[in-house]
Amino acid sequence: MENNKLIVGLDIGTTKICAIIGRKNEFGKLEVLGMGKAVSDGVIRGIVTNIDKTVNAIQKAVHEASEMADVDIVEVIVGIAGQHIRSTVHHGVIIRHPNQDEITVEDVRRLSNDMENIVVPPGNTIIHVMPQDYTVDYEDGIKDPVGMSGSRLEADFHIITAQTTAINNINRCVKRANLVSQDLILEPLASSLSVLSEQDKEAGVCLVDIGGGTTDIAIFYDNIIRHTAVIPLGGNIITSDIKEGCMVLHHQAELLKTKFGKAITEEANPNEIVSIPGLRNRQPKEISIKNLAAIIQARMEEIVEYVQNELVASGHYKKLTGGIVLTGGGSQLQGVAQLFEYMTGLDTRIGYPNEHLGKCKIEEVKSPMYATSVGLVLAGFRSLDERENNYRIRTENNSQPKIQAKPLRAEFGPNIFSSIRNKLKDIITNDINEDSNY
Numbered sequence: 001m002e003n004n005k006l007i008v009g010l011d012i013g014t015t016k017i018c019a020i021i022g023r024k025n026e027f028g029k030l031e032v033l034g035m036g037k038a039v040s041d042g043v044i045r046g047i048v049t050n051i052d053k054t055v056n057a058i059q060k061a062v063h064e065a066s067e068m069a070d071v072d073i074v075e076v077i078v079g080i081a082g083q084h085i086r087s088t089v090h091h092g093v094i095i096r097h098p099n100q101d102e103i104t105v106e107d108v109r110r111l112s113n114d115m116e117n118i119v120v121p122p123g124n125t126i127i128h129v130m131p132q133d134y135t136v137d138y139e140d141g142i143k144d145p146v147g148m149s150g151s152r153l154e155a156d157f158h159i160i161t162a163q164t165t166a167i168n169n170i171n172r173c174v175k176r177a178n179l180v181s182q183d184l185i186l187e188p189l190a191s192s193l194s195v196l197s198e199q200d201k202e203a204g205v206c207l208v209d210i211g212g213g214t215t216d217i218a219i220f221y222d223n224i225i226r227h228t229a230v231i232p233l234g235g236n237i238i239t240s241d242i243k244e245g246c247m248v249l250h251h252q253a254e255l256l257k258t259k260f261g262k263a264i265t266e267e268a269n270p271n272e273i274v275s276i277p278g279l280r281n282r283q284p285k286e287i288s289i290k291n292l293a294a295i296i297q298a299r300m301e302e303i304v305e306y307v308q309n310e311l312v313a314s315g316h317y318k319k320l321t322g323g324i325v326l327t328g329g330g331s332q333l334q335g336v337a338q339l340f341e342y343m344t345g346l347d348t349r350i351g352y353p354n355e356h357l358g359k360c361k362i363e364e365v366k367s368p369m370y371a372t373s374v375g376l377v378l379a380g381f382r383s384l385d386e387r388e389n390n391y392r393i394r395t396e397n398n399s400q401p402k403i404q405a406k407p408l409r410a411e412f413g414p415n416i417f418s419s420i421r422n423k424l425k426d427i428i429t430n431d432i433n434e435d436s437n438y
Contacts, residue, residue: 001146006033008065009376010058010076010179011187012170014043014213015329018370019021019055019065021073029358030377032365033071038096045213045232047083047186051176058177068362075180077380079372080127080170081187083232084163089132090118093154099320103136103145107153114207125167128160128183132224143223158225160186183383188216190375193382195327195351195368198223205322207351208307208340209372210238210330215303219314227314231306237329238299245295245420246287252276260289261277263335268293300336304343311344326380327371334386350415 011018037059042050045353066073092109098102099162108131117130134142136150145153167184169196174181190199190220191209201220209216213234235257242261243253256276307324311317323346326337331350341348353374354366367376 002422003125004073004220005381006069007377007380007384008062008073008076009373009380010062011079011373011376012043012048012054012058012173012219013040013079013081014045014209014234014254016040016212017043018075018373019058019061019073020205020365020370020373020377021065021069021071022374022381024381025358026366027159027358030046030374030381032360032362033376034065034067034069035362035365035373036061036066036068038064039122040082040212043213045234046211047084047163047166048173049411050084051169051173055176058173058179061176062179073179075182076174077183077185077249077376077383078174079182079187079190079376080139080162080167080184081158081211081230082162082166083214083230084166085160085186085228085230086121086124086162087158087160087228090115091154091158092157092329093152095413096151096153096371100151102147103148103153103244105146108134108146109249111153111155117160118159120161121373123164123253124161125164126159126403127162127167128186128189130158130160130225131291132156132158132226137340147432158228159432160228164345166170183288183380184403185376187211187222187372188218188230189225190379191216191217191327191351191371191376192225193218193377194356194371194375195325196220197355200393203321204319205317206311206320206324206346208324208326208328208331209335209374210234210303210326210328213327215307215328215330217307217310217322219311219316221316221319225317231303232308233299233303235328238330242292246276246285246292248276248287256287256292257296257333260292261296261333261341262289263296263333265290265293265297267335268284291308292295296333297339299389300333300339304340307340308344323349325349326351327349327351327368329369329370350395352362 004275006023009020011255018036018037022030022032025031038057040057042053092111092115134145135154137152190211192207195256202223204221211234215231215234217229239253240369243250245276268290270290274287276285280286337348353371376405
């Protein structure tokens with residue numbers, strides 16, 4: 001893969017729309033060349049509700065990133081989330097001919113392609129088909145069946161579907177912004193690429209991405225994704241609670257949350273007071289930090305309960321040696337990791353997209369808030385590597401010498417067909433001469 005290949009990730013979120021341009025350096029690390037962001041006014045809980053506002057925000061973010069990197073942007077990797085996302089597990093099987101040799105990449109691909117044709121609820125579209133464990137001739141627990149011998153190939157597949165209208169609206173916004181959607185990636189999968197290591201995924205880990213409109217969940221165990229879910233609660237609903245509970249304006253509530261908010265009430269000083277400028281010709285409003293923390297903790301506990309329910313439903317609650325990794329803008333609330341750890345009983349840490357980043361002039365991109373955007377760029381490079389590997393495999397297969405059947409004439413000698421043709425010609429000529437004599 002060329003080092004000058006550029007990938008652009010476009011995160012269409014509820015609070016912000018972010019575009020990141022990156023390339024791989026000589027050490028295989030991601031180098032961010034440009035980043036742009038804009039306020040997202042046309043997206044609610046991951047679903048586009050206003051096309052024009054979303055298009056304008058996409059254009060602003062892409063233009064800013066393009067100016068910073070001094071490149072023209074045409075193709076983008078787009079993230080998708082929302083409460084319409086559904087995940088299920090399906091079992092697939094194909095029967096190979098007994099005389100065929102070892103299982104090939106084409107056999108595995110054919111099994112995956114069969115999953116693309118399964119029946120899904122009306123109005124939904126499959127966006128990801130991810131194999132889990134393979135079974136060859138009833139021998140299960142196989143991660144990679146290529147090269148094995150067997151006539152029956154089976155696998156469990158993690159199928160992720162999204163609402164068709166939501167996909168169409170995202171594609172419409174990208175197209176109207178004069179861009180081409182190269183691929184559509186589920187956002188928690190993208191975030192996992194930027195904040196989780198292979199050791200985390202092998203040990204078992206639950207990624208919780210707390211965004212503005214939704215909280216995305218991805219559970220990994222034994223290096224395989226086991227469960228995904230999207231909770232329709234995020235940072236914005238905490239802001240709304242503060243707005244109503246403290247009777248302040250929306251932007252004041254957001255500032256209170258980010259600058260003074262705590263997820264655990266006991267950690268707040270009961271004597272600490274924040275003064276908020278009042279409305280026109282009115283006195284400033286005093287807000288107790290302890291009361292603010294109580295509002296935040298009540299909503300965060302609800303989010304943690306949703307996450308714990310998903311952990312139990314996945315069947316891997318007691319298998320997650322890696323615990324919980326929090327990322328997204330909501331993970332920056334003070335004390336949120338301790339609250340998750342206290343309520344779930346699992347080790348919890350904050351995930352930063354630093355492991356795969358090289359030297360970067362844009363320090364802001366190292367925040368958990370941009371984990372999804374960085375992950376989308378990494379997903380683009382992973383897809384590029386897979387396409388190049390598939391092309392290499394096809395090229396090698398086509399270049400291998402193949403056993404060709406011998407020509408039929410070689411079985412009978414080099415001149416057998418010529419002699420037969422000449423004899424037929426003589427017979428026909430004799431018949432014509434005899435007819436002419438009559």
